[in-house]
Amino acid sequence: MDQIAPAVVVRDLHVRFGDVEAVSGVDLAAGNGRATALLGRNGAGKSTTMKVLAGVVPPTSGQVTVAGHDAETDAIGVKRVVGYCPDVGGLVPRATPWEHLQLSARLRRMDTWEDRGRDLLERFELGDVAHRVVGGFSHGMSRRLSVVLAALHEPAVLLLDEPFDGVDPIGVDATLEVVADARARGACVLLSTHLRDLALEACGTAIVLRGGNRVAEMQAAELTGEAYRALLD
Numbered sequence: 001m002d003q004i005a006p007a008v009v010v011r012d013l014h015v016r017f018g019d020v021e022a023v024s025g026v027d028l029a030a031g032n033g034r035a036t037a038l039l040g041r042n043g044a045g046k047s048t049t050m051k052v053l054a055g056v057v058p059p060t061s062g063q064v065t066v067a068g069h070d071a072e073t074d075a076i077g078v079k080r081v082v083g084y085c086p087d088v089g090g091l092v093p094r095a096t097p098w099e100h101l102q103l104s105a106r107l108r109r110m111d112t113w114e115d116r117g118r119d120l121l122e123r124f125e126l127g128d129v130a131h132r133v134v135g136g137f138s139h140g141m142s143r144r145l146s147v148v149l150a151a152l153h154e155p156a157v158l159l160l161d162e163p164f165d166g167v168d169p170i171g172v173d174a175t176l177e178v179v180a181d182a183r184a185r186g187a188c189v190l191l192s193t194h195l196r197d198l199a200l201e202a203c204g205t206a207i208v209l210r211g212g213n214r215v216a217e218m219q220a221a222e223l224t225g226e227a228y229r230a231l232l233d
């Protein structure tokens with residue numbers, strides 16, 4: 001399923017916020033039809049890397065290409081080809097799930113999206129609350145809706161930042177299904193999580209970040225609990 005060039009290529013990425021270097025020299029390549037897990041301790045640089053891949057934060061230096069679009073010079077092109085579930089936020093408290101889907105579809109100029117939107121809401125058990133404002137949603141419900149929104153337009157690159165955080169087993173299974181579906185249609189998936197077991201279940205490759213650097217890349221199956229702990233310290 002891999003095309004010739006990887007869908008996501010990151011070379012020597014640095015991201016600086018004032019005095020803080022959040023990412024300091026990350027390299028990675030992720031292929032089509034594959035899912036890659038980003039792991040690492042709090043503050044390792046996972047979310048910042050995801051934000052750059054989503055076209056939300058510009059790289060301070062380095063090269064980042066997402067489905068052929070340069071993250072520094074073509075952030076809009078990047079935003080068009082990705083589906084991004086941010087680690088926090090991204091939802092409008094006074095809007096309903098259905099209104100979020102409508103807005104997302106309109107921004108992406110999608111003609112037919114209602115059936116897929118309805119199906120995704122059902123799969124994530126949000127069908128019954130499709131017309132309730134999300135301001136009253138639990139954390140897990142909001143996470144599930146964020147995954148739905150990321151997946152709606154069947155993006156070439158699916159970026160899921162902590163999609164399992166606080167999510168119940170039904171939501172976890174639905175998320176694993178979304179990842180499997182994306183891989184099956186040849187999309188590239190990057191998923192950040194602290195949950196090693198779920199990373200292994202969802203992804204074929206695991207990348208471990210520490211202090212803004214990539215310290216390991218391996219087959220996810222090789223990332224035993226012991227190996228992971230050793231990489232964190």
Ligand SMILES: Nc1ncnc2c1ncn2[C@@H]1O[C@H](COP(=O)(O)OP(=O)(O)OP(=O)(O)O)[C@@H](O)[C@H]1O
Nearest residue numbers: 017020021022040041042043044045046047048049
């Ligand atoms: N907007 C910002 N301004 C200042 N520092 C930031 C900003 N965003 C991230 N950082 C810092 O950059 C570093 C990496 O943060 P990041 O959120 O990427 O880590 P993470 O691996 O996703 O952590 P977690 O597992 O806790 O979500 C941290 O030291 C963080 O405090």
